[in-house]
Amino acid sequence: MPAPLRLGIVVDSDAKLVALRSAAQQAGQLVTDTRCVSTPESLDAGQLSIDVDAWLVDMDCSDPEGGANHSLQVLSALSVPVIVSDSTEVESSPAERSRWSEQLTSRLRRLAAEINLQAGPAAQNIWILAASTGGPEAVSEFLQHLPGRLPVAFLYVQHIGEGYSPALINMLTRSGCEAYLAEPCAVLKPGSTTLIDPGRRVDVQSNGTLMVSDEPWGGGYKPSIDQLVANVARTHGARCGVIVFSGMGEDGAASTRLVHQQKGQVWVQRPDSCVVDSMPRAAIATGCVSRTGTPAELAEALTRFVNNRHYFQEQANYERSATH
Secondary structure, eight states, X not given: OOOOOEEEEEESSHHHHHHHHHHHHHTTOEEEEEEEOSSGGGOOGGXXXXXXXXXXXXXXXXXXXXXXXXXXXXXXXXXXXXXEOOGGGGGSOHHHHHHHHXXXXXXXXXXXXXXXXXXXXXXXXXXXXXXXXXXXXXXXXXXXXXXXXXXXXXXXXXXXXXXXXXXXXXXXXXXXXXXXXXXXXXXXXTTOEEXXXXXXXXXXXXXXXXXXXXXXXXXXXXXXXXXXXXXXXHHHGGGEEEEEOSOSSOTTHHHHHHHHHTTOEEEEEOGGGOSSOHHHHHHHTTTOOOEEEOHHHHHHHHHHHHHSXXXXXXXHHHHHHHTO
16 A cells, blocks of 8 residues: 655645645645745745655745745745645635645645655556456466566456455455555556455556546446456556456456457456356457466466567557557
């Protein structure tokens, strides 16, 4: 789980402080320092803590003859990012207050993702492990047969009821996996397995970080395999793959076509080794599947596949040609 940003807040009124603190908490960040100054010209760089990751500032700098230039000079000299907010809409209608809060929350989350990326790069290649009934056992067997850290990140999309994610994380951890629950601004690290919670929608960014919200998943499944696979196919193209394991229904079949179109890989668990084979068979029926096998066989095949020195070169060649 990524650590929250340590934010400092500089404002010129108590009302702004309340509004910004609330927005920071909504974005999942930690407020560690606050400064309420009477006028912009009273802002003193010596009073600003260096033990923060970023400063969130909201002051009235509309008077160019006043302290505007002074405050801007102080802020531009800081060694950490500064987000300047305009909370004039806070005193307007409820709809405008909500829009202002959502925009600020989004900015804070993007900044947190960028800072988290500086601590360690994201995996260039993402493989989605899709499953429903019988999935936990199959996925656990697959992960146990992988040797150490492969240069890929796994997203595990399992149809489960809300509230069962912690138990599934514990099961994966006990089997020796580096497993996490999807969190806002998290970086998809090589060798890690990130579980997608059914109660929170997850979007994967092109830089390998996650955006997590309380918006509902599209369609009738939670989480939606089709929605997430289509998302990753768009952001990572030939650098994505999907393995469909045991499960009931057809979730994931439609989006495998998009993965195939992007030159990504589509594999499935061999139907006769599944507890329920509906999902693998639906994927096979699309004509996009290039490999089948038991969970152990798929793990061995993936190890050979990503260790092939031509794998990443072929992806790079395809993506270069797609941009011309």
